[in-house]
Amino acid sequence: MAGIGFRLDRIARQDGLGGIANAAFHGAVVSSGPWLMTAFAMFLLQRWTRTTMPPDDHAVVQTSLVYAFGVSTVITAPLAMIATRVASDHFYLERRDAIPSILMAALVWATLASLIAGNLLFGFVGGMRPGLFLLATAVLTLFAQIWIASPFLHATWRHRPIFLAYLAGIAMTALALAVIRPSAPAAVLAAIAAGLLVTLVLLISAIRDDFPNSPEWRANWFGRTPGLLALGAAGLANALAIWIDKWLLWWAPGSVQAVGALRVNPVNDQASFLGLLTMIPGLTLILVTTETRFDRAFAALMGHCTGAANLRRIEKARRHVARTIRIDLRLLTVEQAILAGFCWVLAPEIIRLLDMNARGMFGFRLTAVGVVFHLVAIQMSIILSYYDLAGRIVAVWGSFLLASAIGTILLRDSGFASFGFGYLAGAVTAASLAIGLVAQATGRLTYLLFVGNNPAVVGNNGLWARFWP
16 A cells, blocks of 8 residues: 555656655655654653643653553554555455445554553553543554554555644644643643544545545454464564563663653653654655555566566566665665764764753664664565565564563663663664565565465465465
8 A cells, every 4th residue: 555655756756856855745744643743742842841840740741652652553553564454455456445444443443452551551550640541541542543544544645634634733732732831731631632633533534535435344354364463463573672672671770660650761761762763764765765666666576477478577577676675775774874874973962952861862872773774674574565474574573572672681780871772783683684584585586476475375264374485
């Protein structure tokens, strides 16, 4: 479902420098909207609440946002992965009328999971007052629903409504804070929830404009899609890999018990989140350029395989796919490495301008470097998903998760100088494994398409079907 990627790619190609800037800007919003909204909220509140709220109330707002954003990504990742695959299958079969039903079912399940998580986190563990507990749970739930809707935006063809949705949400929150000037954490959380609600409604409206059919509740919305457990495991491992080092550092030196039994590490949380924001240009490049270019090359290969081409032409198309992968990998790596280099050199000034703790410089630098390898793993995982090799995607993100956890645990007591090392170790491990798996699969892609991963040959039944062909 890369429809909007092709639209932005065409704008970049045909409209000169202005088109490139326009495509890059809207690509960043489409690919990283929730990150941008959270970044705005976190850094605005860092300045706002410190001057208008007592430290304890500031901790409530900050902790609620940290947990709501991080936990929402984890609980929705398996659902989003499965829903995206099911929707892609229907989209390929030209069953566009099924897309609204798939989206509705995924939103319902995400809401249920979010309510359970919110009760456990903010009610039981955090021990918040009823009003704060309900608002924090609402923020978590709205984040989760936005995460579910985000992949469906890639299937749309109009980028401006998506930008307006995020802009309206940010404006709603900023306006509420500026006009009401709240001094209580409940009012601040209510303003954030209002902004998220506006964004969610407008995003769903944008999707419904391209898929206007009325949704119907289907208990078996996932249909007969094979390998559902593998898809869900891949999504869960992907989300956990991003956050595992941050969560482990909540029990490291420098961490604090912020709200009830909920813990945070203020120095690392801010630094690592700032470092992760450097992923936005790379995600934009993947959406606008590399994925669309690979999609064209892979579609040409599939056309040869399903048509009347001989083996020589099929192999020529396969080599073109491999060449496209190498070119795109080099482009992504160079672009992101340049950005990481700037962040490394300018880290002291960036930390000072944002009024952050200077000890977070280490975590910011290592996270920015780790993002280079993280993006490589993302791009290789997209290619593996085109090849329908879910087991290998699980291996990539599972290796990220394990390496990050081990690296963080080994250096957890070393203090702030080790912040970000676990994430970097996990990203390097995942990128190395992902490149190897893609190279191996691309080299034998013709065999996989015709025999090794062909459902007609190896079967297509079961939740773990064709896990590792």
